[in-house]
Amino acid sequence: MLSDEPTLVERLLRHIAEIGTGTCSITDASIAAEVDPSVQQVLAGLLMLHEDLQYGQQRQTLLLQDLREAVRARDDFLSIASHELRTPITTLTLQVDGLSRMLHDHGAPAQPEKMARRLEITRRQVDRLAALVATLIDVSRITSGKMQLTRQLADLAEVIRSVAERFGEELLRSGSTLQFDRQGPIWGNFDVSRIDQVVSNLLSNAIRYGRGKPIVVGALSLGQTARFWVEDVGIGIAPEHQARIFQRYERASPSTNYAGLGLGLWISRQLVDAMGGTLSLRSVVDQGSVFTVDIPRAG
Amino acid sequence: MSTQARPEGTHAFVDEREELRRRVWKVEDRLFMLVEVPIQSPFTIDVLFDRLEELSAGLDRFAYAVDLTRVQRPDAGTRQRLRQRVSRINTRLVHVAVAVGGNVIIRAVARLAAFAIGFRSFSSHVTVDEALEACRRALR
Numbered sequence: 001m002l003s004d005e006p007t008l009v010e011r012l013l014r015h016i017a018e019i020g021t022g023t024c025s026i027t028d029a030s031i032a033a034e035v036d037p038s039v040q041q042v043l044a045g046l047l048m049l050h051e052d053l054q055y056g057q058q059r060q061t062l063l064l065q066d067l068r069e070a071v072r073a074r075d076d077f078l079s080i081a082s083h084e085l086r087t088p089i090t091t092l093t094l095q096v097d098g099l100s101r102m103l104h105d106h107g108a109p110a111q112p113e114k115m116a117r118r119l120e121i122t123r124r125q126v127d128r129l130a131a132l133v134a135t136l137i138d139v140s141r142i143t144s145g146k147m148q149l150t151r152q153l154a155d156l157a158e159v160i161r162s163v164a165e166r167f168g169e170e171l172l173r174s175g176s177t178l179q180f181d182r183q184g185p186i187w188g189n190f191d192v193s194r195i196d197q198v199v200s201n202l203l204s205n206a207i208r209y210g211r212g213k214p215i216v217v218g219a220l221s222l223g224q225t226a227r228f229w230v231e232d233v234g235i236g237i238a239p240e241h242q243a244r245i246f247q248r249y250e251r252a253s254p255s256t257n258y259a260g261l262g263l264g265l266w267i268s269r270q271l272v273d274a275m276g277g278t279l280s281l282r283s284v285v286d287q288g289s290v291f292t293v294d295i296p297r298a299g
Numbered sequence: 300m301s302t303q304a305r306p307e308g309t310h311a312f313v314d315e316r317e318e319l320r321r322r323v324w325k326v327e328d329r330l331f332m333l334v335e336v337p338i339q340s341p342f343t344i345d346v347l348f349d350r351l352e353e354l355s356a357g358l359d360r361f362a363y364a365v366d367l368t369r370v371q372r373p374d375a376g377t378r379q380r381l382r383q384r385v386s387r388i389n390t391r392l393v394h395v396a397v398a399v400g401g402n403v404i405i406r407a408v409a410r411l412a413a414f415a416i417g418f419r420s421f422s423s424h425v426t427v428d429e430a431l432e433a434c435r436r437a438l439r
Contacts, residue, residue, distance in 0.1 A: 028372065028404070037403045044407035048378070055375030 008039065015046050022057075024050035073248065081261055084132055088125035095122045135263055139248070142270045149191040149274055156186040156195065156226045157219045163199040164217055167207065175212030176232075178203075186221045188297030194271045195295075198279075201264040202230040202291045209289070210234035226297050233288035242281055316346055323350040329393075330434050331355065331363040332427075339373045341380040348384040355388065362393045362434035365409075366427050368400035372408055385416050394420040394437030396430035 006014070018024055026047040034040045095118045102115055141147040164180055171178050199217075206215045210232035219228040237245060248266045265279075272279040277295030322334040331354055336343050355361050373381070385395075395418050397409045406423050413421040420437055424430045 031404055040403045041407035041410070044372075044404045045411055048372075048375070048408065048411055051375040052378065055379065 012042065012046070015043070019046060019050045019053065022054070026050070077248075077262065081132075081136070084261055085129065088128045088132075092122060092125045092129075095119075095125070132261065135261055135267065138267050139263060142267065147270075147274060149194060151189045151191050153187065154190045154192045156188060156190060156228065157182045157184065159190070159192055159195050160199050160217060160219050160228055163196055163203060167200075167203055170204075170207055171215075174207045174210065176207055176210050177214045179214065179216045181216060181218035181220075183220050186219055186226050186297070188226050188295075190226075190295070190297075191275065194275065198268045198271055198293060199228065199230070201268045202293075205264065205291075206230050206232035206234070206289075213288075221297070222294070224297055225294050227292065227294050229290055229292040231288065231290040236285040236287050236289055237281070237283040238285050242283060245281075246279075319343055319346040320350045323347055323354065325354055326364075326431060329358060329361040329438055330431065331361065332366070332431070333363055334366040335370045337369050338371055339377045339381075341377055344377060344380045344384055348388075352388065355391070358391065360391055360393045360438075362395065362438050364396045364398065364427060364430035364434050366398050366430075367405050367409060368398055368402070368427070370405060372404055378408070378412060381412060382415050385412070385418075389416060389418065392419065394422070394434050396422045396424060396433040398424050398427040398430040400425060 015024065015026055024047060026043050028047075031040050031043045031047065034043060099115060099118050099122075102111060102118075138147070161180060161182075164178055167178070203215070203217065211234045213233045216231040217228070218231070219226070221227075246265050246269045248263060269279045272293055272295065275295045277293060280292050280294075281289060282292075283289035319336065322336070324332055326332050331351060333347055333351060335347070351363065385392075395413070397406075399406045399409060409423055410421075422430070422433045424433060
């Protein structure tokens with residue numbers, strides 16, 4: 001008499017066919033219900049094969065998502081970077097053309113004041129281009145692990161004061177005032193140029209997003225730790241953007257509203273990490289932001 | 300303290316990590332014992348194999364027995380981590396013996412892992428004593 005029950009081989013082939021299509025009807029309970037221990041082991045093996053394939057597929061999907069996100073971020077960055085680089089180049093071209101006309105227009109009287117103004121504008125745009133290129137070099141150094149710190153005995157409060165002084169003109173243009181809260185000298189073994197870079201970045205952001213309102217920069221010593229902070233009462237950062245802004249090529253505000261490569265905070269955090277410190281943020285939308293840096297004084 | 304309730308233990312307390320480390324010990328020269336936790340995870344695998352690597356540091360050949368008599372079937376991610384960790388020490392392994400009690404599914408899991416890793420010498424047993432004896436024979 002013929003049985004309607006599928007043979008063991010048929011059952012196994014069906015399971016293999018299922019697994020080939022990405023499904024599997026084998027369960028721990030169905031394995032336990034089998035009488036033959038050899039069949040139990042084969043079914044367990046098939047179930048795990050299915051799980052391993054699914055797991056590999058999930059990982060590939062996640063990897064693909066990450067890669068797509070990375071490509072999107074790179075494309076956005078290239079778009080922003082080309083815009084940022086083109087702006088000063090356009091200005092430079094205009095100024096150089098103007099200077100050239102002044103030099104070659106032999107009939108016109110000399111205009112030293114106009115020439116000096118054009119040269120000053122040219123100088124600022126060259127500085128801007130140099131800063132952009134320096135930023136790109138920093139990104140390259142950090143991502144390739146080639147960034148090195150050069151520590152020296154220095155007074156952190158003095159470093160911050162000199163940065164603040166350099167921003168005088170920018171503060172004047174923005175309408176913001178700057179208050180510097182300091183206790184006294186904060187001596188430590190610091191990489192002065194990198195701290196300068198972090199303070200400059202935080203202060204530049206505070207001016208950019210500070211809506212012309214007062215900015216406070218502070219520094220104090222907490223035992224073996226030196227702390228400094230930059231506080232503004234500007235547009236603030238929504239909670240959902242607060243982690244993202246420390247990532248590469250990210251910014252909380254659209255690039256159409258505010259200039260910049262979206263790299264400053266990422267570089268700052270990488271630099272602070274390299275110094276063995278922390279960079280943290282407290283922010284409320286429409287009330288402002290406080291960026292706080294804690295770094296070891298011993299280096 | 301229980302290590303069973305939480306399969307993912309990346310935020311494990313220090314004492315939980317210590318509890319896991321105590322599950323790996325030296326039985327005798329070149330022979331080690333691992334007692335797997337009931338619910339394994341990539342974290343528990345890492346802690347156990349970190350400890351095994353510590354204990355076997357400097358040995359060019361050794362064997363270990365694993366007590367799998369009270370474990371549940373690990374998920375795919377855990378199995379993958381197990382394969383990765385064992386591959387790191389595989390060239391120094393003379394023998395690996397597992398004790399699975401009467402659990403044929405766990406025996407199948409262990410045998411599949413052994414095939415995937417490419418153990419030079421592997422055996423599965425009902426009891427821990429049998430597994431340790433198999434390791435001793437291989438080390439002689």
